[in-house]
Amino acid sequence: MAEADRKIFKYLASSAELVNISTPDTQVHNVQKLTIIRYVVLDIYRRLFSIVLLVNIALLIFVLLTGDKLRALVNAAGANLMACGLARQPIIINLIFWIVCAIPRTWPFRIRRIAASVYHYGGVHSGCGIASLVWYIATTVTLTVDYISGKQNISSSVIALTYTLLVLLLIIIAVSYPTFRAKFHDYFELTHRFFSWISVILFLALLIKFTDDVKNPSESLGRAIVNFASFWFLITTLCAIIHPWILLRKIEIQPEKLSNHAIRLHFDHTTTSFGKGIQLARHPLRDWHSFATFPDPTRDGFSCLVSKAGDWTADCINRPPSALWKRGILIYGFAYVMRLFRRVVVVTMQTKQ
Numbered sequence: 001m002a003e004a005d006r007k008i009f010k011y012l013a014s015s016a017e018l019v020n021i022s023t024p025d026t027q028v029h030n031v032q033k034l035t036i037i038r039y040v041v042l043d044i045y046r047r048l049f050s051i052v053l054l055v056n057i058a059l060l061i062f063v064l065l066t067g068d069k070l071r072a073l074v075n076a077a078g079a080n081l082m083a084c085g086l087a088r089q090p091i092i093i094n095l096i097f098w099i100v101c102a103i104p105r106t107w108p109f110r111i112r113r114i115a116a117s118v119y120h121y122g123g124v125h126s127g128c129g130i131a132s133l134v135w136y137i138a139t140t141v142t143l144t145v146d147y148i149s150g151k152q153n154i155s156s157s158v159i160a161l162t163y164t165l166l167v168l169l170l171i172i173i174a175v176s177y178p179t180f181r182a183k184f185h186d187y188f189e190l191t192h193r194f195f196s197w198i199s200v201i202l203f204l205a206l207l208i209k210f211t212d213d214v215k216n217p218s219e220s221l222g223r224a225i226v227n228f229a230s231f232w233f234l235i236t237t238l239c240a241i242i243h244p245w246i247l248l249r250k251i252e253i254q255p256e257k258l259s260n261h262a263i264r265l266h267f268d269h270t271t272t273s274f275g276k277g278i279q280l281a282r283h284p285l286r287d288w289h290s291f292a293t294f295p296d297p298t299r300d301g302f303s304c305l306v307s308k309a310g311d312w313t314a315d316c317i318n319r320p321p322s323a324l325w326k327r328g329i330l331i332y333g334f335a336y337v338m339r340l341f342r343r344v345v346v347v348t349m350q351t352k353q
Contacts, residue, residue, distance in 0.1 A: 044120040052127025053134075056080065060138060070146070071228075073139040074207065078230030080132035080235045081203065085196075087125035089240040090328040096121060097275075097332035101339055116337040129176070133169050140166050143210075155213050160204040168199045185310075186287050197241065204234045244328030248284055255320035261308045263317045265291075265324075266300035275336025278304060281325045287312060288327070292335060 037106075063072045086092045100118040101172045102110065140162050147154045162164070172195050174183070183186045207230055208221070215224035225231050254266040271291040281288045289312055291304035307313050 014148050014332075044117040045123040045126075048120060048123030049127040049130075052124055053131055056131035056134060060135060064138070070139070070142050070152075073135055073142060074210075075229045075233070076133035076205070076275070077132050077139055078207075078233035078237075080128045080135060081200070082233040082240075084125055084128035085237040085240045087121055087128065087198075087210045090244055090331045092240075093121065094329070094332050097336050099139060101332075101336055103340060105340065105342055112340045118337060119334045126176070130173065133173055136166065136169060152214050154210070157214060158206065158210050161202060161209060165202045167208060168195050168202065171195055172199065180330050189287050200234060200241065204231075204238070207231055207234065221349060247329065248325065250323055250325050252323050253321065255322070256303075257317065257320055258305075260317065262305050263306050263320060265306060265316075265321075266296065266299075266301060266303045267293075268299065269326075270302075270330070271295070271300065272302040272330055274339070275332050275334075276330040277333045278330055279327055280304075280314075281327075282312075282321065284325045284327070290331075290333075292333060293330060 059076065063069060063076065097118060099116050102240075103115050105112070143154060143159065143162055146152045147156075147159050172192055175188045175191045187291075207228060208225060211225045211228060212221050215221065249269070251267060251269045254268075256264040256266060258264055265280075272278075272295055277290050277292050279288050279290050291306060293302045293304050295302050305315050306313050308317055
C-alpha cells in the first residue's frame with residue numbers, strides 16, 4: 001500500500017502545474033513538496049510506525065537508566081515480538097475491524113474518516129518488528145557484557161543462541177525493506193515467514209537456557225521460566241502463528257475464465273460476508289496471495305476475481321486450477337470500512353485485454 005501511495009501522489013505532485021498554467025514554478029515546487037510530505041511521508045501507516053517506535057525508544061532509555069535491566073530488556077523484546085505477530089493474526093485483525101467499524105454512521109464524519117484508516121494496521125506490525133530488534137540488540141549487548149565480566153553465570157551456548165537469533169532478526173528486517181520487497185517479493189515472503197518461525201523458536205530456546213543458567217539452584221526450571229513474562233509472550237506468539245495453519249485445507253474450486261487478463265474463482269466450502277478476503281496458494285509453503293471475496297447470489301458459497309498482476313496470477317489465468325490451498329479464516333479488509341459511510345464512490349480501472 002505504501003508503494004502504491006508513493007506512485008499515486010508522486011504523479012499528482014508532478015501534475016500540479018496542470019491546475020493553473022500561470023502558477024509560478026516556485027509555488028508548484030512547494031505544492032509538490034507539501035503533497036509528498038502530507039500523503040507519503042506522513043501517511044497513517046508511517047505515523048503508526050513512528051509512534052510505536054518512538055514510544056519504545058523512550059521506554060528503552062528509561063529501562064537503561066533504571067531497574068532490572070536484563071529481565072526488562074528480554075520481556076520488552078518478547079512483548080514487541082508478540083504484538084508484531086498479533087498484528088497479522090486473522091482473528092485479531094477481524095476483531096479490530098469489527099470494533100472500529102461498529103461506529104454508528106450518526107457520528108461526526110471526521111471521526112469516521114479517521115476510523116476508516118484502520119486498514120493501515122500494518123504500521124503497528126512494522127513498528128513492533130523494528131522495536132523488537134532494537135530491544136533485542138540492547139539485550140545482546142547487556143548479555144555480552146555480563147558474559148565477559150562474569151557478572152552472571154551465563155554459558156557460551158546462551159551467547160551462541162543470542163547472536164544466531166540476532167543475525168536472523170537482521171535478515172528479516174533487511175528483506176522487509178520496501179525496495180527489496182517490491183523487486184524480490186517471493187524471496188521476501190519465504191524468508192520472512194520461515195525465518196520468523198525459526199526466530200520465535202530460537203528465542204524460546206534462548207530464554208529457557210538463560211533461565212536455567214541464572215536461576216536459583218533450589219528452584220526448578222519450570223517454576224523459574226513461568227515467572228518470566230517473556231515466556232508467555234512467546235507462547236502467545238507461537239499460538240498466533242500456528243492457528244491459521246491448523247485451518248490449512250486444499251479446497252476444490254470452479255474457475256470461470258473471463259478474459260486473457262482475468263479469471264473468476266468460485267468456492268463452496270463456506271460462505272462470506274461483506275468486506276472479507278481469502279488467502280490462496282498453489283503450494284502451502286510457497287507464496288500466498290490475498291483476494292477480495294463476493295457472495296454468490298446464485299449458489300451457496302462465494303467467488304473472487306483474479307486479474308493478471310504477476311507470475312502467480314498469470315499462471316492462474318493461463319492454467320485455471322481445479323483446487324487451491326487456503327489457510328486461516330476469511331479476513332476483513334479495506335472494503336469493510338465502507339460501512340462507516342452512507343454513500344461511497346468506488347473508482348476502478350479497466351484491465352488490459
